[in-house]
Amino acid sequence: MGRTELQTRRMDAVRAWTTFVERGDEAASLVRPEILTSWNRSEAAIPVDVTEAPLADEAATAAYWSGSPLATAVDRVQAELRRTAEDGDLVVAVTDPMTRILWTYGGRVMRRKAESVNFVPGGRWDDESVGTNALDLANRLDAPAMVFSAEHYASIVHNWVCWAAPVHDPATGTKLGVIDISTTWDRTHPIGLATARVLARLIETAMPLTQQYAHLDLDEASEPGLTMRLLGTAETWLDGQRLLLNRRQTEILALLAMHPEGLSLEHLHALVYGDQAVTTSTLKAEVSHLRAALGGQLSSRPYRLLMPVTTDVDLVLSLLRGGRVAAAVDAYGGDLLPGTNSPALNELAEFVAVAVREALLADPQPDAVVRYSELAPYDTEVVEVCLARLGAAPNPAVPLLKGRLAAAQR
Template sequence: MARSELQARRLESVRAWTSFVERGDDAVDVVRPEILTSWTRSEAAIAPDVTQAPLADEAETAASWQGSPLQTAVERVEAELRRTAEDGDLVIAVTDAQTRILWTYGGRVMRRKAETVNFVPGGRWDDESVGTNALDLANRTGAPEMVFSAEHYASIVHNWVCWAAPVHDPVTGAKLGVIDLSTSWDRTHPIGLATARVMARLIETAMPLSHQYAVLDQLDEASEPGLVMRLLGTAETWLDGQRLLLNRRQTEVLALLAMHPEGLSLEHLHALVYGDQAVTTSTLKAEVSHLRSALGGQLASRPYRLTMPVSTDVDLVLTLLRRGRVAAAVDAYGGDLLPGTNSPALAELAELVAVAVREALLADPDPDAVLRYGELAPYDTEVVEVCLNRLPHGHPAVPLLKGRLAAAER
């Protein structure tokens, strides 16, 4: 964007801010609705001439950061974050879910500017503490946000432009905080928002498995609280470490509820379980009633929804594949999902999981994983051939893979 355009845009934002702050006009036709809403929230909490963000307790902030999944992820990609900040003379900040800054790094000029307004670890950047800003907006909306010049409520950052994107736990979806990129308004660039989004994905990719899934990595039925289901290659269900004795249809109903934590109406569940089969809803209600009894009442109605923690090997395999941990996904993959199921939804899910595992191996044919997969799919010679073609002569896995190939071709 040409400097003259940026100057015009900045002037427009200053006029709208002045109209709102000094004359009480709502500026509804000038600024975005989310900015106006935040201005209103800010006006009720702070003065527009606030000089710096308030600081949270230093020891508490350090304790929240040390050993956290966010710290682990940021440290893994810190070189890339630092390079981005230095190349663009940006200050980059990572916050917690309350928009408290936990980590920053800045280029030479922006670092000094950031320090003067407490854009530093411990700085509280929710809009009720320091006024409208991109960190708070991204945290509230769950989407990447930009705040330019006087769109900030506090005049101390009217010379800034900020781009922020939320950071989530890639496994659980839990909101962890945001990453923000800030610089001076005259360095505004259309790629800023996309860069914030990329940096957020970079951190999420580097995130360690959450505690819940670190336990699930072994799928320890004996100690894992809540419902644990093995559905791949076998059908076994535990509740708080106790094995549940369920028939085939009850297992299918329970599996579908596990895959839909938001809940399912009676009609939707019936369609997923039976498809076009001529089965009455009263039959399904009877199965659900038995399940509710077996689960100690932890199955809500309207919609049908499980009310305890749920872990499945299907979620584990798909999560590992999303994270690029192909060998671990194959280890967790026990075979086809409920072979022979008559549920159209589960048959579709079974195909999705099987194809996802196979395609991941074709893209990344780890020899140990291919040998393990060969035990589950002994006639899938293409995966073995792709692996053999990528291995150097003399690799210790070559004879085993050739043996697997010969056995399949007999």
């Protein structure tokens, strides 16, 4: 975006903000609906000339951060976050679910600007504390958000542009907070929102494994060998350390994990590629990279893993075989490697999904059905069967199930 275009956009934002401050909802046609809604919340709570964000208790903020899985995840990817901030002269911030900042890092210029308005750990950046901003919007909407220049309610950040994206626990879907990147308005770039999304996903993939599996009484992070999460989110850990693999390598490793007896080159090629025109030398190259990542613990002739292997697929199927439907649904994070074009993995994905669904139809435990409906919101039959089984019996899950059913039928 050229400087002239940016200046015009900034003038439009200032004009809309001035109209709102002077004449209220006459600005409705000048800004996005979510900005106007936030401006109204802000106006009812704070003056437009607020000079800084209020600070939460320092000791309480530090205690929350030190005990948070977010702290572990941010520490693991801190080099990438710092490099992003320094390369773009940005300030990066991570918040809790109440939009209280827990961690920040800034480039030389933005660090000073951030400190001047309490964009620091402990700073409360919900819009009722400091006015409209991207952190609050991303948190409230549970979606990536951008706020440019005078779209901010408080004039202290009219010179800023901010992009933010929510961060979720990959296992439970719980919103843990948001990550925000901010800089001066004249450095606005179309890639800003995409960068915030990428950083959010980076933090999510670095979440400690023990946190993700705590509800299953399974502590894979301390177990020797290979641990793979394939349902909903693809993650691989070796002896407690996360491996960074590309999509194809994850697929190959998943197939080897499902075939502990080993696979010939030709058989593995058929399972991975089906009838695609891909040479065996391409597969050999991927296997070579995998062998290096696994410290050599992958044999050839046949290809076979030389270590203990744990997968969430095996866990779900084992729980179903034992009749533990609710626990199986807890462990089921969603479809197996969505988007894979491996015929073998597509077949396995369908098998697992149908197995979970049929188990719930046979034993529709309300809490398990609520959890499942979050993963498969349009599978109304399971919800209907559960409600029919409950009848008129009072159960706290009933309103949630009826709400899910109504939403799916719109």
